[in-house]
Amino acid sequence: MGLERDVVEAISSHMIGRRLLLNRKIEIPAAAPYAGLQLAHQAAKNKAFSLGVIIALCIIAFLATKILLGVLLYWRWVRTHRFCEISVSGGRMVVFKTTGKSTPPTKLILKKTQSLTKSDIIGSGGYGVVYRLIVDENNVFAVKKLPRGNHDQQRGFEREVETLSDIKHRNVVALRGYYTASHFNLLIYDLMSNGSLESVLYERPPEVPFEWPLRLNIAIGAACGLAYLHHDCIPHIIHRDIKSSNILLDDDLEAHVSDFGLANLLEENKSHATTVIAGTLGYLAPEYVETGKATRQGDVYSFGVVLLELVTGKRPRDDDLVKKGQNLVIWVRSLLDAGKIEEAFDDELRDASFDEEMKEVICIACQCLDSNPSYRPTMQQVLKMLERVILEVDYKSDDGLKG
Structure with missing residues (x-):
């Protein structure tokens, strides 16, 4: 009897366990919602990105081809x-x-x-x-x-x-x-029909006048040309041989700077520091003679010498001055220090109506000739100073006409 009871209990337990197992809710993880749609969307995005890259590359290639073609056509036009x-x-x-x-x-x-x-x-x-x-x-x-x-x-x-x-x-x-x-x-x-400033200053017939207003206008024109070379043209150009023979005059006696860039053309070494000094004695800045390094300040110094030539009518290495152990710059400075600057004026220009203007130009020249290059004005500043002088001349002339 005991055995039968154990068997019956075992069968009952099995049946109850099976019923519970059948009645139990089995939870199975569900797939993420819209997973297929997300995958399709990502694939579409990747495809669109690839298409965009291809289109961008095609546009870049097209533009590059157009630019290259434009450059080739431009150079063909230039050559023609x-x-x-x-x-x-x-x-x-x-x-x-x-x-x-x-x-x-x-x-x-x-x-x-x-x-x-x-x-x-x-x-x-x-x-x-x-x-x-x-x-x-x-x-x-x-x-x-x-x-x-x-x-x-x-x-x-x-x-x-x-x-x-x-x-x-x-x-x-x-x-x-x-x-x-x-x-x-x-x-x-x-070709400039009236030759160089040097030839007009020193080689013209004695009966041909070379009056102060014309000299001042030539100074302004030359300053304008040199200021352009220094500051406005690309690449900037250091002349390295500014002198009266390199300032040429056209039919109207307007000044034109010549021989710019020739020093570079003839140099084997293209650097500015050279072992060969370009330029002309009497016009060279002291620091250029010492270092051989060409600078815009050196051109300004040379232009200052040209201004003195215009006022005095003397060459930078005038024979009479050289015999006395002087040159034009030393002579003018000595007269300026002694308060006798009028003695430096060209004999042809001894007209009291222009004395003040000539003194102003000598003062501008002396600024250009400062022994310290950093104290010299730029050519743009020199041009403005000279233009102020001629404006004062015009103003006084107008006053005279009104009187």
């Missing part, structure tokens, strides 16, 4: 409209086109250039011989002959010349072209 070029044996002729001026055929210029002789020489200087080139009645040029360097130097020369051809200013002599031959180079400039 900016200059004409003819290749010749051992070199080439390049003529830059100038807005507002007729440009004769390049072949004609080449032919005339190749026929230059010693009889066409109109001058010479530290940089080379200068020829007069008559192409036709409307086109007369000055041609400067320079030595030719090796292959690498020649390539640098041509790059430098093409950079200089971009310089356009009413008070700077325009570079019209160049010619390369096997042993020399030629630079072609507009």
Whole structure:
């Protein structure tokens, strides 16, 4: 009986456990809602991003192609409209086109250039011989002959010349072209009909006057051209040889700065510090002589010497002054210190109506000639000071007319 009872209890327990198991709610983790939609959305985003990248790359490639094509077309236009070029044996002729001026055929210029002789020489200087080139009645040029360097130097020369051809200013002599031959180079400039300031100051006939207002106007024009080279043109240019023979005068006696950039063209080493001093005795700043380093302040010093030439009518190394152990700068300073600056005035300018203006210009020159380069004015400042002088002259002239 006991055994049967145990069996019955065991079966009952099993049945109850099974019933509980059947009645139990089994929780099965449910899948995240909208999982399929999220995956589809992410795939669409990835596809859209890839498509955007492809489109962006296509746009960039298209724009780059357009830019490259534009650059190529521009340089083709430049070569067609900016200059004409003819290749010749051992070199080439390049003529830059100038807005507002007729440009004769390049072949004609080449032919005339190749026929230059010693009889066409109109001058010479530290940089080379200068020829007069008559192409036709409307086109007369000055041609400067320079030595030719090796292959690498020649390539640098041509790059430098093409950079200089971009310089356009009413008070700077325009570079019209160049010619390369096997042993020399030629630079072609507009010819200034009235020569240089040096020739007008010292070589004109005695009966031809050179009055103060004209001298002051030339000083302002030259200052304007040099200020442009120093501050406004790109790249900025240090002239390194400012002197009266490098200030040329046109039909109206307006000043034009010439020979800018030639020192760089002739340098084997393109750095400003050189072992060879460019420039002319009597015009060189003391610090340039000592260091060989060209600076804008050095150009300002040289321009100060030119101002003294205009007021005194004497060369920087006047023979009479050199015999006394002096030069123009030392002589003028000694008179200024002694209160006798009127004795420095050119005999042709001894007119009391301009004495004050000439004194002012001498004072401006002395600022340019300061022994400390940092105390010298810039050419922009020099130009403003000279313009104030001429404004005062005009003002006084107006007062005189009114009286």
